[in-house]
Amino acid sequence: MGNCCEHFRNFFCGNKNTNVRVSLPAVCFVWQIAMIVLFGVFIRYDEESDSHWSEVKKHHNISSDIENDFYYRYPSFQDVHVMIFVGFGFLMTFLKRYSFGGVGFNFLIASFGLQWALLMQGWFHTLDHSTGKIYIGVESLINADFCCAGCLIAYGALLGKVSPVQLMVVTLFGITLFAVEEFIILSLLHCRDAGGSMVIHAFGGYYGLAISWVLYRPNLHQSRRLNGSVYHSDVFAMIGTLFLWMFWPSFNSAITDHGDGQHRAAINTYLALASSVLTTVAISSMSQKKGKLDMVHIQNATLAGGVAMGTAAEFMITPYGSLIVGFCCGIISTFGYLFVSPFLEKYLKLQDTCGIHNLHAMPGMLGGFIGAIVAASATEEVYSKEGLISTFDFEGKFENRTVGTQGGYQAAGTCVSIAFGLVGGAIVGLILRLPLWGGPADDNCFYEEVPEEEESIPPILEYNNHMIHKHPDM
Amino acid sequence: MGNCCEHFRNFFCGNKNTNVRVSLPAVCFVWQIAMIVLFGVFIRYDEESDSHWSEVKKHHNISSDIENDFYYRYPSFQDVHVMIFVGFGFLMTFLKRYSFGGVGFNFLIASFGLQWALLMQGWFHTLDHSTGKIYIGVESLINADFCCAGCLIAYGALLGKVSPVQLMVVTLFGITLFAVEEFIILSLLHCRDAGGSMVIHAFGGYYGLAISWVLYRPNLHQSRRLNGSVYHSDVFAMIGTLFLWMFWPSFNSAITDHGDGQHRAAINTYLALASSVLTTVAISSMSQKKGKLDMVHIQNATLAGGVAMGTAAEFMITPYGSLIVGFCCGIISTFGYLFVSPFLEKYLKLQDTCGIHNLHAMPGMLGGFIGAIVAASATEEVYSKEGLISTFDFEGKFENRTVGTQGGYQAAGTCVSIAFGLVGGAIVGLILRLPLWGGPADDNCFYEEVPEEEESIPPILEYNNHMIHKHPDM
Amino acid sequence: MGNCCEHFRNFFCGNKNTNVRVSLPAVCFVWQIAMIVLFGVFIRYDEESDSHWSEVKKHHNISSDIENDFYYRYPSFQDVHVMIFVGFGFLMTFLKRYSFGGVGFNFLIASFGLQWALLMQGWFHTLDHSTGKIYIGVESLINADFCCAGCLIAYGALLGKVSPVQLMVVTLFGITLFAVEEFIILSLLHCRDAGGSMVIHAFGGYYGLAISWVLYRPNLHQSRRLNGSVYHSDVFAMIGTLFLWMFWPSFNSAITDHGDGQHRAAINTYLALASSVLTTVAISSMSQKKGKLDMVHIQNATLAGGVAMGTAAEFMITPYGSLIVGFCCGIISTFGYLFVSPFLEKYLKLQDTCGIHNLHAMPGMLGGFIGAIVAASATEEVYSKEGLISTFDFEGKFENRTVGTQGGYQAAGTCVSIAFGLVGGAIVGLILRLPLWGGPADDNCFYEEVPEEEESIPPILEYNNHMIHKHPDM
Structure with missing residues (x-):
């Protein structure tokens, strides 16, 4: 482990590029051990995953194992899981020299984040005050994955510009902020937000943008040459895009009400x-010389419809309403890539590697307001009396809430999520500027070392060929 | 947007390569707006995805939400969805210079196609004549994806040779023809075709081949050099192959009868x-010097067994019967790639980029006839009285149909699908030859522009940089 | 087919690299025909996939089709299927010159293996002695996929060093040995091993290692230059890693008890x-200069937690217990790659291409013993009386077994699986050394022919073409 004192000094002086070997393992070990201790104190199986289930069934008069929540939610959970790890991961492989970093750090962030999310969401939402325990089941796993999604969105703005330790800090605070804003929005304001337009996308987007704004690197254009894509890295990114696109109906329907709720949310998102x-193809083609398509638009803006349906998917927005939402968001998101991102970078000094402002922040905010409008215009005729109560959960102390009031609260929730993202992100950004974490030097941004053997072994003739004749593919 | 008049002229004169910037956005916008209007007029949620579901449950005496059709079909739907977008999409990435076009246009075609399919299939199959509305649920989504599959198969024959606008035209007419032939085969002839050997594969295959034949380009061999694969594009194509292969049991079982029907269809296809x-490996190895395998065979002919089981999968074909079907189709399809495709190109002037004749048209036709034989040889002993009725749906006005008659109708259905494909494809091909659509010039076929920065940066400089600056982490 | 006599001579003399063209097709045809005959004699649909299901429902008083086992297991089955074909397949694409071989031969092995597994497992576990038939349903398909997993693990040790025919032999014997050891462990010793730490991972790992040890090639370092990875092949391998990682909860829960069993197994594995x-990231970062991560560790050791939870996942190991298992296994597995693999290669002359000792053999063995400890410490208080009986299946002649005894048998089962792997592998290795099978020459190991056009076209010419002709769209 080398000279401990020097490592200690490096750790706190943030001597760039040298202390990762100590700080990253230290953070991983300390946080994982903390997770084990906290799980030991707080986390238990819920009644549907505990071996007392056979007694529970008798007690609740449940006739069949298929009534276990596992069978309602597990297929959607696995789809969401694929979105988090393959979808978000491969969407970030488009950089020429950062494919492995994109998918690898995504893996690390999500693996830590989901554990911390189970605790944070448990404390805020499902803590049983009589026993002091949090009881988890398949729905908790989906919620934990959702919580990670918020942090991974933020990672999209920071991709290639922060060190792994900084990413772990972003995740720790991000999950914490997420749980608090989610508690305020879903529990206190009693908003509905099944697919998380507000709590996941608007929050995650603005959180990442605020961090990126605080961490602005004026000299980064020097290494921007490496911030490009190559042909194969773009095809890899399409893997991410497609798995996100295909499984988004599962994302938006994963934790909605059993039965018609899940069914409707899937149809609307689809x-x-x-x-x-x-509309993404249309705007992209219009914007380019000769009408060819821009890969960045196809990889990202095609997903905007899913983001914007996050809140309203479980409502009776009607099939043509869903088409209209998608229509508008494809246009807005593509225009974002064409005009808003360059504007932000030039005038607001905001470097947004993956363009999360266009894919998550804007469509998420829009989705929140769409949800508010659809909620406010709900009628008993369209929903049926029982349907209205179950869709908006007008029960208990919210029994007398009207749809108009609900719409107002939905809009308020959207504002809360944006405020949390911006303020929280700014504070976390300042924390990251402490010289404690060892961010990468400018000329290492967007850059990944290539396995030595690949570059250093004289591949004899083959290597020479590369130098003389530019290789046709890659 | 440049000079409008000139664009207008180009649009109708089909001045090659210049009008895509206008025509593609125009087609996308007009068609998407038409979809919104038609959905507004016709499409509504069905009773299992509507918030009146709680009333419906009471009415039909359904005790649990798990009886919602969503839980029977949604996992299969997601698998089918993956096949359509990742399976078909990545299968078409094998071309050296057309990986992104393969997966990108696949994405565009399917996204438009599924909307138009919901309408067309709705009008023909599920229109409620009392209300004039089409009610959609998860089964409609699966059927819409199936409908797109037909057009994507046709795209396989045209890959790299037609413009995106032409592809949209192929899709519009393809979905329309599909819905008509499906109505004739499934409703009028009362055939069973759960996995679509006839209605999807035979129709889609011959539709694409007929279009390709009409669009024959005698000088295309000039750019055939680009119509090759590279090592990495072939590994990408394996992603497509494997996702198609793995999820084919879901494809063939997605809309079969609940219970034993879905169960049996999955086993047979597997x-x-x-x-x-x-058998594909065997024939491929035999055909090559030194016995190495041809990647094209592995990527395609391994799927032929799934195509050919499309009709018979839900019947009691027996496990060894399924093995025999796969055995024969692997051989036939590989021989198709070895001998039939070169023959067709040489003597019939038929350019079939992906070899859909060998993977879809032939095995689909075969699957139709296999279905006919298996249906004709069904007995009450094997199926049980109730099982026979439910498997072949001998109810209502078809109550007295015998299995022999059913077999005859199945065979007739196969012929109908082929006829629709050939005649419809020829007509659509002629429409595409109108100078309206701007097809690519011969020397641009199978070709895709590469991002400029990739080619213009002097690579030797970059390489040196790599040697000097190393990234600290990863 | 060339000169038959010469081929015949080559077949038995094992003239290297020349007889594959005869032997591989011969093996494929003969074995596939044997499968058809044996399936015809033995395999039938079980009662839930047979069209007599409607009678069975009445008989067993089952009210709804959703009670068909298909709906309990099919989503998990598809996830397992993806792990076998995409997960294992793409995990093996990391070699620079063997990407296609990794994924292609994986495809061949699994496709043959699953058929043979249905027969072997059927004979040992589900043969109905009154009719002499094996009845298969979705659970049989999952078990067959599991059985293949054992052989694919073994393939990981042999990757790039054996001929396809040799692989088929490894698979034939591997599946046979698997079925026997599984019968001994699960039926005779009455162990529980839902996710197969013992029967799949420990057995498969040691089976492959023993074969590799017998087949040691002292001169292989000569071609080791080709046994490296490149940047893109490493990103492909991440596809395999992630699909394995994400779907491992389905793997471990696929055949556990309905209800809480499946639910709990998924949570624990997650x-x-x-x-x-x-912990993998921590150790990997500590082990490298400058703290960067080693791709091999991320691709493999991150999965060790899933392997080690194979036996205990369905037990009440508690959520924090699961975290501890993952914590330890990440460390052990990464240390394995750092120290044990080089040691084995240097001193035991054991070449383990994918490092299966670190990912499967060691964690699998550990998982077996963890299962023994968790079983031995089970109490009625934690499990409930009914839960204890159903979790450990203390029924029939095992009614009076105590948890202590069960723990002992679990430990014994682990030893049986290792012994079977080592002894069976050694014998199969000797069989493979017969000159019958035509192994590849040393300088062809880890090597794959690249399509000729790719290497022979003067690339500089093509590059110029790119500059001149531009594709109109995309």
């Missing part, structure tokens, strides 16, 4: 996404 | 596919 | 895997 693709 | 792999 | 990632 339609909004399809519609987004066409 | 076995047929496994058997196809072995 | 947690163990997340914990593995953090």
Whole structure:
């Protein structure tokens, strides 16, 4: 382990590029051990995953094992899981020299984040005050994955510009802030937000943008040459895009009400996404010389319809309403890549590597307001009396809330999520500027070392060929 | 947007390569707006995805939400969805210079196609004549994806040779023809075709081949050099192959009867596919110097067993019957790539980029006839009285149909699908030859522009940089 | 087919690299035909996939089709299927010159293996002695996929060093040995091993290692230059890693008890895997100059938690217990790659291409003993009386077994699996050394022919073409 004193000094002086070998393992070990201790104190199986289930069944008069929540939610959970790890991960492989970093750090962030999310969301939402324990089941796993999604979105703005230790800090605070804003929005304001337009996308987007703004690197254009894509890295990124696109109906329906709620959310999201693709292609083609498509638009803006349906997917927005949402968001998101991102970088000094402002922040905010409008215009005729109560959960102390009031609260929730993202992100950004964490030097941004053997072994003739004749592919 | 008049002229004169910037956005916008209007007029949630579901449950005496069709079909739907977008998409990435076009246009076609399919299939199959509305649920989504599959198969024959606008036209007419032939085969002839050997594969295959034949480009061999694969594009194509292969049991079982129907269809398809792999490997190895395998065969012919089980998968074909089907189709399909495709190109002037004749048209036709034989040889002893009725749906006005008659109608259905494909494809091909659509020039076929920075940065400089600056982490 | 006599001579003399063209097709055809005959004699649909299901429902008083085992297991089955074909397949694409071989031969092995597994497992576990038939359903398909997993693990040790025919032999014997050891462990010793730490991972790992040890090639270092990875092949391998990682909860829960069993197994595996990632990253970063991560560790050791939870996942190991298992296994597995593999290669002359000792053999063995400890410490208080009986299946002739005894048998089962792997592998290795099979020459190991056009076209010419002709769209 070398000279301990020097490592200690490096750790706190943030001597760039040298202390990762100590700080990253230290953070991983300390945090994982903390997780084990906290799980030991707080986390238990819920009644549907505990071996007392056979007694529970008798007690609740449940006739069949298929009534276990596992069978309602597990297929959606696995789809969401794929979105988090393959979807978000491969979407970030588009950089020429950062494919492995994109997918690898995504893996690390999500693996830590989901554990911390189970605790944070448990404390805020499902803590049983009589026993002091948090009881988890398949729905908790989905919520933990959702919580990670918020942090991974923020990572999109920081991709290639922060060290792994900084990413772990971003995740720790991000999950914490997420749980608090989610508690305020879902529990206190009693908003509905099944697919998380507000709590996941708007929050995650503005959180990442605020951090990126605080961490602005004026000299980064020097290494921007490396911030490009190559042909194969773009095809890898399409893997991410497609798995996100295909499984978004599962994302938006994963924790909605059993039965018609899940069914409707899946249909609405499916339609909004399809519609987004066409308008993205249209605007992208219009914007380019000769009408060719820009890969960045296809990789990102096609997903905007799913983001914007996050809140309204479980409502009776109607199939054509879903198409309209997708139609508008495909246009807005593509225009974002064409005009808003360059504007932000030039005038606000905001470097947004993956363009999360266009894919998550804006469509998420929009989705929040769409949800507010659809909620406010709900009628008993369309929903049926029982349907209205179950869709908006007008029960207990919210029994007398009207749909108009609900709409107002939905809009308020959207504002809360944005405020949390911006203020929280700014504070976390300042924390990251402490010389404690060892961010990468400018000329190492967007850059990844290539396995030595690949570059250093004289591949004899082959290597020489590369130098003389530019290789046709890659 | 440049000079409008000139664009207008170009649009109708089909001045090659210049009008895509206007025509593609125009087609996307107009068609998407048309979809929104038509969805507004016709499409509504069905009773299992509507918030009146709680009333419906009471009415039909359904005790649990798990009885919602969503839980029977949604996992299969997601698998089918993956096949359509990742399976078909990545299968078409094998071209050296067309990886992104393969997966990108696949994305565009399917996203438009599924919307139009919901309408067309709705009008023909599920229109409620009392209300004039089409009610959609998860089964409609699966059927819409199936409908797109037909057009994507056709795209396989045209890959790299037609413009995106032409592809949209192929899709519009393809979905329309599909819905008509499906109505004739499934409703009028009362055939069973759960996995679509006839209605999807035979139709889609011959539709694409007929279009390709009409669009024959005698000088295309000039750019054939670009119509090759590279090592990495071939590994990408394996992603497509494997996701198609793995999820084919879901494809063939997605809309079969609840319970034993879905169960049996999955088992039969699983076995047929496994058997196809072995015979494909055998023939491929025999055909090559030194016995190495041809990647094209592995990528395609291994799937032939799934295509051919499309009709018979839900019947009691027996496990060994499924193995025999896969055994034969692996051989036939590989021989198709070895001998039939070169023959077609040489003597019939038929350019079939992906070899859909060998993977879809032939095995689909075969699957139709296999279905006919298996249906004709069904007995009450094997199926049980109730099982026979439910498997072949001998109810209502088809109550007295015998299995022999059913077999005859199945065979007739196969012929109908082929006829629709050939005649419809020829007509659509002629429409595409109108100078309206701006097809690519011969020397641009199979070709995709590479991002400029990738080619213009002097690579030797970059390489030196790599040697000097190393990234600290990863 | 060339000169038959010469081929015949080559077949038995094992003239290297020349007889594959005959032997591989011969093996594929003969074995596939044997499968068809044996399936015809033995395999039938079980009562839930047979069209007599409607009678069975009445008989067993089952009210709904959703009670068909298909709906309990099919989503997990598809996840397992993806792990076998994409997960294992793409994990093996990391070699510079063997990407296609890794994924292609994986495809062949699994497709043959699953058929043979249905027969072997059927004979040992589910043969109905009154009819002499094996009845298969979705659970049989999962078990067959599991059985293949054992052989694919073994393939990991042999990757790039054996001929396809040799692989088929490894698979034939591997599946046979698997079925026997599984019968001994699960039926005779009455162990529980839902995710197969013992029967799949420990057995498969030691089976492959023993074969590799017998087949040691002292001169292989000559071609080791080719046994490296390149940047893109490493990103491909991450596809395999992630699909394995994400779907491992389905793997471990696929055949556990309905209800709480499946639910709990999924939660435990999810947690163990997340914990593995953090300790793998920590150790990997500590082990490298400058703290960067080693791709090999991230690709493999992150999965060790899932392997080690194979036996205990369905027990009440508690959430924090799962985290501890993942914590330890991430460390052990990464240390394995750092120290044990080089040691084995240097002193035991054991070449383990993918490092299966670190990912499967060691964690699998550990998982077996963890299962023994957790079983031995089970109490009625934690499990409930009914829960204890159903979790450990203390029924029939095992009614009076105590948890202590069960723990002992679990430990014994682990030893049986290792012994079977080592002895069976050694024998199969000797069989493979017969000159019958035509192994590849040393300088062809880890090597794959690249399509000729790719290497022979003067690239500089092509590059110029790119500059001149531009594609109109995309």
